Amino acid sequence: MLTTTWHSRYNLNSRLKTKFRRKLNTFQKKCPNITPFMVKTKDMASNWWGKAWNANLKKYTFNTIRLEKGKLLFKCEALADFKINSDHIKAIVLGSNINPYKVKITFEPISETKWSNIQTLYAGSLESFEKILDNQFPNEMTDIFTNKLSGLFPSQKEISFNCSCSDRVNLCKHTAVALYALGVKIDNDPKLLFELRGVSILDLISKSIHEQRKNILKKARNKSPKVLKDTNLSDIFNIEIQQGRSLQSSGNSNQH
Numbered sequence: 001m002l003t004t005t006w007h008s009r010y011n012l013n014s015r016l017k018t019k020f021r022r023k024l025n026t027f028q029k030k031c032p033n034i035t036p037f038m039v040k041t042k043d044m045a046s047n048w049w050g051k052a053w054n055a056n057l058k059k060y061t062f063n064t065i066r067l068e069k070g071k072l073l074f075k076c077e078a079l080a081d082f083k084i085n086s087d088h089i090k091a092i093v094l095g096s097n098i099n100p101y102k103v104k105i106t107f108e109p110i111s112e113t114k115w116s117n118i119q120t121l122y123a124g125s126l127e128s129f130e131k132i133l134d135n136q137f138p139n140e141m142t143d144i145f146t147n148k149l150s151g152l153f154p155s156q157k158e159i160s161f162n163c164s165c166s167d168r169v170n171l172c173k174h175t176a177v178a179l180y181a182l183g184v185k186i187d188n189d190p191k192l193l194f195e196l197r198g199v200s201i202l203d204l205i206s207k208s209i210h211e212q213r214k215n216i217l218k219k220a221r222n223k224s225p226k227v228l229k230d231t232n233l234s235d236i237f238n239i240e241i242q243q244g245r246s247l248q249s250s251g252n253s254n255q256h
């Protein structure tokens with residue numbers, strides 16, 4: 001029974017792939033500038049943030065059958081074109097119709113309040129940020145994406161879907177294809193999600209460095225009267241102090 005099911009699925013996938021490759025060849029002759037999306041991984045997402053994105057898709061629809069169909073079409077290489085712009089994605093999806101379907105997914109910028117909450121939450125996470133720059137988000141930063149109140153994964157109100165097909169649902173199977181493709185992209189480069197929400201991971205890192213610097217200076221002031229004295233002088237007279245010596249006044253040349 002299991003063997004028959006597996007064979008049926010394999011044959012269906014194989015037939016669909018053949019069909020879409022034929023359609024893609026025809027479409028490419030008309031539109032040579034398209035960028036077909038090649039699926040390289042069987043699981044589509046191998047990191048926790050990519051898997052979390054795919055699991056997150058269920059919140060955008062009550063009809064998970066369309067998500068399943070979209071996943072199948074994606075695996076069978078139905079995505080003829082996929083382009084990510086600053087706040088939206090455009091995709092062309094092959095299907096049963098002669099003309100491919102045009103999909104657009106638009107992301108709302110993250111609100112200032114949410115972004116500020118994220119910045120505060122991860123203000124002291126410099127070690128984690130080193131990993132992030134290598135596209136390795138630590139497990140302890142799950143909330144940065146998935147938190148319902150302040151995560152970067154958009155809520156239903158923060159994302160909109162549009163497809164040229166006749167399916168009048170919010171999220172059709174062609175849109176699902178593009179969303180799974182985005183999952184693969186995010187899996188490879190999670191910083192992409194920041195850009196789609198109108199913010200930069202570099203701002204988050206910069207804020208963290210600023211907060212850590214403030215904390216270190218605070219500790220130094222409490223522990224060392226000398227540092228306290230130098231810091232106060234620096235603040236008050238706007239001069240640089242190094243190893244206890246005044247090197248240069250701001251805006252003035254050296255005087256002997």
Ligand SMILES: [Zn+2]
Pocket residue numbers: 101163164165166167172173174175
């Ligand atoms: Zn559609």
